[in-house]
Amino acid sequence: MIIxxxxxKWILFFLFTIPVLGFVFEEPYYITLTTKVVILGIAGxxxxxxxxxxxxxxxxxxxxxxxxxYVTGILSFHALNSELIFSWPFVTSxxxxxxxxxxxxxxxxxxxxxIIGLLSLRTTGVYFIMIxxxxxxxLYFFAISWPNYGGEDGLSxxxxxxxxxxxxxxxxxFYFICLFWLLIVIFISAMLINSSFGMAFQAIKQNEERVxxxxxxxxxxxxxxxxISGTITGLAGSLYTDLNRFISPSVLNWQMSGxxxxxxxxxxxxxxYGPLVGAAFFIVLEQTLGSYTENWQFWLGLILILEILYxxxxxxxxxxxxxxxxx
Amino acid sequence: MKNKILNIKNLSKTYGAFKVTDEITIDLHxxxxxxxxxxxxxxxxTLIKQIVGSVKHDIGSIILDQEDITDLTxxxxxxxxxxxxxxxxxxxxxFSAIDNIVLSLLDKSNKxxxxxxxxRNNKELYSNAKKILKEIxxxxxxxxxxxxxxxxxxxxxxxxxxxxxxxxxxxFDEPMAGLDENGTNMMINLFKKIKSNSPILLIEHDMxxxxxxxxxxxxxxxxxxxATGSVDEIRRNELVRDVYLGYEI
Numbered sequence: 001m002i003i004x005x006x007x008x009k010w011i012l013f014f015l016f017t018i019p020v021l022g023f024v025f026e027e028p029y030y031i032t033l034t035t036k037v038v039i040l041g042i043a044g045x046x047x048x049x050x051x052x053x054x055x056x057x058x059x060x061x062x063x064x065x066x067x068x069x070y071v072t073g074i075l076s077f078h079a080l081n082s083e084l085i086f087s088w089p090f091v092t093s094x095x096x097x098x099x100x101x102x103x104x105x106x107x108x109x110x111x112x113x114x115i116i117g118l119l120s121l122r123t124t125g126v127y128f129i130m131i132x133x134x135x136x137x138x139l140y141f142f143a144i145s146w147p148n149y150g151g152e153d154g155l156s157x158x159x160x161x162x163x164x165x166x167x168x169x170x171x172x173x174f175y176f177i178c179l180f181w182l183l184i185v186i187f188i189s190a191m192l193i194n195s196s197f198g199m200a201f202q203a204i205k206q207n208e209e210r211v212x213x214x215x216x217x218x219x220x221x222x223x224x225x226x227x228i229s230g231t232i233t234g235l236a237g238s239l240y241t242d243l244n245r246f247i248s249p250s251v252l253n254w255q256m257s258g259x260x261x262x263x264x265x266x267x268x269x270x271x272x273y274g275p276l277v278g279a280a281f282f283i284v285l286e287q288t289l290g291s292y293t294e295n296w297q298f299w300l301g302l303i304l305i306l307e308i309l310y311x312x313x314x315x316x317x318x319x320x321x322x323x324x325x326x327x
Numbered sequence: 328m329k330n331k332i333l334n335i336k337n338l339s340k341t342y343g344a345f346k347v348t349d350e351i352t353i354d355l356h357x358x359x360x361x362x363x364x365x366x367x368x369x370x371x372x373t374l375i376k377q378i379v380g381s382v383k384h385d386i387g388s389i390i391l392d393q394e395d396i397t398d399l400t401x402x403x404x405x406x407x408x409x410x411x412x413x414x415x416x417x418x419x420x421x422f423s424a425i426d427n428i429v430l431s432l433l434d435k436s437n438k439x440x441x442x443x444x445x446x447r448n449n450k451e452l453y454s455n456a457k458k459i460l461k462e463i464x465x466x467x468x469x470x471x472x473x474x475x476x477x478x479x480x481x482x483x484x485x486x487x488x489x490x491x492x493x494x495x496x497x498x499f500d501e502p503m504a505g506l507d508e509n510g511t512n513m514m515i516n517l518f519k520k521i522k523s524n525s526p527i528l529l530i531e532h533d534m535x536x537x538x539x540x541x542x543x544x545x546x547x548x549x550x551x552x553x554a555t556g557s558v559d560e561i562r563r564n565e566l567v568r569d570v571y572l573g574y575e576i
Contacts, residue, residue, distance in 0.1 A: 221439065
């Protein structure tokens, strides 16, 4: 465990140095890649709370990622066009201010997670997987059939949203905004995992019947974990839209849910930094193998199979073993 | 006449054509250990599951401390004071022994939804958990993962989880199964000590332990209570000897 903590510090060290080196050597491409790793890592950390620590195998986290992205895109789109979003029952205009957008994204993602959680958490196992998948697919098809915001073609927002006293169009500045959120999310997740609430949801993963028998309302605990998890993933979706200055229904598709799940599995289920490592590994594979073949996912599949057969607890545990051996 | 803390009336459960429990009426007085004995498959564990609410009954009622709890959920029943052990050890395998006990203390201390405070810093909870571990003779093994404990120690830990809830009644389902002589004696002494605070409905196959502990004994066969009485009355009962005890005792 101590060795894993040292490794986690190395991860943070790389997150600070790689983009700075990219800036020094005028290679903004590496800054953008690391920004993508950080954002997808946030999404994965969100899912890991539900999946890794509470045993809720959600195959619908794309719904939150996409909602966060679309809320950001729609608010920004209306702000740029100076059009109202609603004129009834109250006048609602868009905004390109991140300080306005983030709270709205957080509230809307939490609300969606609450609704999906209330309905899906009454089921378990494969039924829970299918219900969460169904919700995400409903939103996906809704986004495709909504011409106001680009339908299948997606929505471009041209200008990154703004933050007072920060030039968000500068890749390094935007990167540090994302890194700030990553650190907040890691901090909150660590606090939750080590709290009495964390003890309850980690126990539920192992033996829910026993947890019920000691008087703990497992449904409420799972619902709150699901809401926090969805909210974090929604926030990642918001940052992702700002990174790309574009949002399309593809981020609501089941494939996105699968990718977020892959980050968690690759890096290490129920390991705080696991999804971040998983997202980094995924992006490196995409960039390296993707330059040789379009079907690079074939090799990703092979790596996943090997990992599940021989490592199981993710890349982090592999490093942990090596470090132990070296010691 | 003693007051009843738990009063079960006409509790029945049918799976298809098979009546697992058939209009069972049984009660538990303050300060007593009421043992429920009977052959395997007689319906003892199903009755426990119906009392805790994990199995829905078809008809009947359950009164706990003059409150009708028949329509409450399993979690609500646990909250208002029904604490149980499982027939097969049911613990949190990856938690240490002390963390298992702390989990059991969470609801009573209203700490379940404390989101951002480290549980490890809660000295009061861990101090209470240590007291319970001492009672069940597991204090020295407090940091061992529950999955690494021996079978006997897991049975003790189960009882510890029930103790931690400080309930109105205990429902113990074969708590001494697989325990060695020392473990059984420890349990017997512990049960004698705790029954004055929270009476015990005890399912047990170890007849020596039952006869050493029970104030009353009920015998269940094919889902029906066939006899209830003191240890001596049950020992002498011909029907009970026929269906369960035999003639050696």
